[in-house]
Amino acid sequence: MVSPVLLIVIPLGLAFCVPLIGMVSKRFARFVPVVACLFNLVVSVQLLPAVLSKPIVVDLGGFGAPFSINLFVGPVGILFSLLIALAGFVVSLYALAYIDKGPTTRYHTLYLLLLVGATGVVLTGDVFNLFVFFEILCISSYVLVAYRGDKDGVESAVKYLIQGALGSALLLTGIGLLYGLFGTLNMAHIAVQAGSADPIPLFVAMALIVVGLGVEAAIFPLNAWLPDAHSSAPSSISAILSGIAIEVGLYAVVRMVFTVFGASSMLSFLMFLGVLTLLVGELCAFAQSNIKRMLAYSSIGQIGLIIFAIAIATSGSITGGFFQLVSHTLSKALLFLAAGYMIYRSGSMDISSLEGMGKRMPLTAFAFAVGAFSLVGLPPFAGFPSKLLIIRGALADGGALLALLVGLVLLGTVIEGAYFFRVIQTVFFKKGDGETARCEAPAIALVSMFVLVALIIVIGVYPSLIIGVLNSAASELLVRADYIGRVLG
Amino acid sequence: MKGMTLIVKTITDFVVGFIVVFGAYIVLYGHLTPGGGFAGGVIIACAFILLMLAHGKDVAYSKLSEKAAHVLDSAGALAFLLIGWFGVTAGFFFMNTFGRGEAFRLLSSGMILPLNIAIAFKVGSSLFLVFSALAVFRRRSFRAMIEDELA
Numbered sequence: 001m002v003s004p005v006l007l008i009v010i011p012l013g014l015a016f017c018v019p020l021i022g023m024v025s026k027r028f029a030r031f032v033p034v035v036a037c038l039f040n041l042v043v044s045v046q047l048l049p050a051v052l053s054k055p056i057v058v059d060l061g062g063f064g065a066p067f068s069i070n071l072f073v074g075p076v077g078i079l080f081s082l083l084i085a086l087a088g089f090v091v092s093l094y095a096l097a098y099i100d101k102g103p104t105t106r107y108h109t110l111y112l113l114l115l116v117g118a119t120g121v122v123l124t125g126d127v128f129n130l131f132v133f134f135e136i137l138c139i140s141s142y143v144l145v146a147y148r149g150d151k152d153g154v155e156s157a158v159k160y161l162i163q164g165a166l167g168s169a170l171l172l173t174g175i176g177l178l179y180g181l182f183g184t185l186n187m188a189h190i191a192v193q194a195g196s197a198d199p200i201p202l203f204v205a206m207a208l209i210v211v212g213l214g215v216e217a218a219i220f221p222l223n224a225w226l227p228d229a230h231s232s233a234p235s236s237i238s239a240i241l242s243g244i245a246i247e248v249g250l251y252a253v254v255r256m257v258f259t260v261f262g263a264s265s266m267l268s269f270l271m272f273l274g275v276l277t278l279l280v281g282e283l284c285a286f287a288q289s290n291i292k293r294m295l296a297y298s299s300i301g302q303i304g305l306i307i308f309a310i311a312i313a314t315s316g317s318i319t320g321g322f323f324q325l326v327s328h329t330l331s332k333a334l335l336f337l338a339a340g341y342m343i344y345r346s347g348s349m350d351i352s353s354l355e356g357m358g359k360r361m362p363l364t365a366f367a368f369a370v371g372a373f374s375l376v377g378l379p380p381f382a383g384f385p386s387k388l389l390i391i392r393g394a395l396a397d398g399g400a401l402l403a404l405l406v407g408l409v410l411l412g413t414v415i416e417g418a419y420f421f422r423v424i425q426t427v428f429f430k431k432g433d434g435e436t437a438r439c440e441a442p443a444i445a446l447v448s449m450f451v452l453v454a455l456i457i458v459i460g461v462y463p464s465l466i467i468g469v470l471n472s473a474a475s476e477l478l479v480r481a482d483y484i485g486r487v488l489g
Numbered sequence: 490m491k492g493m494t495l496i497v498k499t500i501t502d503f504v505v506g507f508i509v510v511f512g513a514y515i516v517l518y519g520h521l522t523p524g525g526g527f528a529g530g531v532i533i534a535c536a537f538i539l540l541m542l543a544h545g546k547d548v549a550y551s552k553l554s555e556k557a558a559h560v561l562d563s564a565g566a567l568a569f570l571l572i573g574w575f576g577v578t579a580g581f582f583f584m585n586t587f588g589r590g591e592a593f594r595l596l597s598s599g600m601i602l603p604l605n606i607a608i609a610f611k612v613g614s615s616l617f618l619v620f621s622a623l624a625v626f627r628r629r630s631f632r633a634m635i636e637d638e639l640a
Contacts, residue, residue: 003577004581005577009574009582012566012570013567013570013571016567016570017563017567018564019559019563020560020563020564023559025561060581060582061581061582061584061585061635062576062581098637127606
C-alpha cells in the first residue's frame, strides 16, 4: 500500500519543481498541477477501502506518537483529501485555458502550495503542524487573490491578509496556551488530558483557536474579508477558495471542537452561529448585483448550514453536513468556473450584463444552471439528498428549538432559491441587446465543468455511493475515544 | 554614482566575505552549537542584501542573479524533501537513517547536517528574493504614484 505521506510530499515537491520547469518551458509548467492533483486523486481513491476498514496512523521520523508528528488518515481525512484532489484537478484543468496572462509559473506554484496546505491540514494529527499547513494555505491564497495585480485584487488581498494574519496570531496564541497547559502538541494526547484540565485556561485556549480558525472558515462575524477576496480573485481561484479553503477552515474548527476539546457544551453555540451565518450570508447574497459577490455570500450561507448540521452532533445530521459539504464543493466550484467564462465574455461582473448568455454560450450556461439548482437543493442534483439528510437529522431529535432553527434554515434556502432563479432567468430568458453570436468557453474549460456536472448528477441520483464514507466520517467525529486509541495505541 | 557613499561601499566590500563565512559556520555547526540552517541562511542572505543596499541592485545581482536565487530556492526545498524521503527506506518519512558518526564532531547526527544545508539554501535565497521583490515593488509603486499625480 502507498504511504499517505505521499499525498503531501509529491504535490509539495512538484510545487517546487514548477519554477524550475517554468525556466525551461512556461507552457509545460502549467501541466504540473494537473499531474499532481491526478496523483493525489488516484492515491486517495486507492487508500479509501483500507481507511474505511481501519484508520491509518503514520508516524514521521519513527519515534511514535506523542513524540513525533503523526498523520491521521481516517474517514474524515480521506474524504477531505479526495475532495481537495478532485476540485484541484478540475480547477487545474480549467486553469490550463483560463490562466494565460501574467506570472503564470508563480500561479501554478502557489496553486499547488495552496492544495498542499489544505491536504496537510486535513491529514495531520498535530496541532502545531496544523498551524503550519494552515499558514501555507492562507499565505498562498493571499497572494493568489492579488494575482491580477489590479487595484481591487490588491485591496481585497490586503484586507484578507490583515484579517487572516490576526486570525493566525490568535490561533498561535491558543496553541501556545495548549502547549503550556499540557506540554504536548499531539491532538490525541491533548484530547486525553483535556478532560482533567483546569477549565478556564482550557476555555481561553479553545476560544482563541476557534476564533482564529473561524476567520478562514468565514463564520459570522469573522467573514468580512470573504466577499471581496472571492470576488476579485481570478475565477479559478475563487472556485478553490470557496470550494476548498473555507471548508478546510471549517474542518479545523470541527476537529478542534469535537476531537481535541470534546466540547459538547460549545455545540449549541455553534448551532446558533451556524444559523446566523446562514441567514446573514443568504440575505447579503440576495442584495448583490455583482455575480461573483453573490456567489461569495452564498458560500457564507452554505458554510453556516454545514456548521449548523455538524453542530447538532447526531450521526444523521453530521452525515448530512458532510454531504452538504461535498455538494457545496462541487456546485460552488462549478458555479465559479461557469461564471468565470461568462464574465470573461460579457466583460462585466454585473448580473444584468449576463442577459442572453443562454443563447451565446449554452453549454456554460447549462453548467451554471446545474450548479445553481444543486446548491438550492432541487432533485435530482447532489444538493437535494444533502439538504434532506440535514433536515431529517435535525428533526429526528425532536426539540422545539431545533424545529424553529430548521424553519430558519428553510427560509434561508428559499432566499437562496430566489436569487439563483433570478440569475437563471437573466441568463436564459432575457434577451441581451448586444451580440448574439455563439462564443462558447474553450473545450478544456467545458470538460472541467462537465466533469463536475456529471458528478453532481451522479451523486444526486445515487447518494448511496458516498453515504458509506460520510457515515464513517460522522462516527469518527462522534467517537473520540476511538481516535485517541488509534493514535496512542 | 549608484548606491550609498564610498565609505559604506568600502566597508561593505570588506565585511561581506566575513558575513558569508560566518553564515556558513552557523549552518555547518547547527547540530553542535546554537544556530542551524534557518539562522545561517538568514545571515548569508543578509550579506547579499547588504550588497544590494550599498551598491544597488546591479552589483548584488552580479553576485547572485535573480534566476540563480530562484533555482537555489526550489533546489533547496526539493533537496530537503528528498533527504526526508531517504528515511522511508528505513520505514518512516524523515527517519534519521544516515550514519550517526562520532558525537560532537562535524560529521555526526546523520541527516541533520544535510537538512540544515538544504534549509540554508532555501531560506537564504528566498529572503534575498523577498528583499529584492520589496525593493522593486516599492520603486515601481512610487513611480506609479508619481505618474498618477502627473496625469
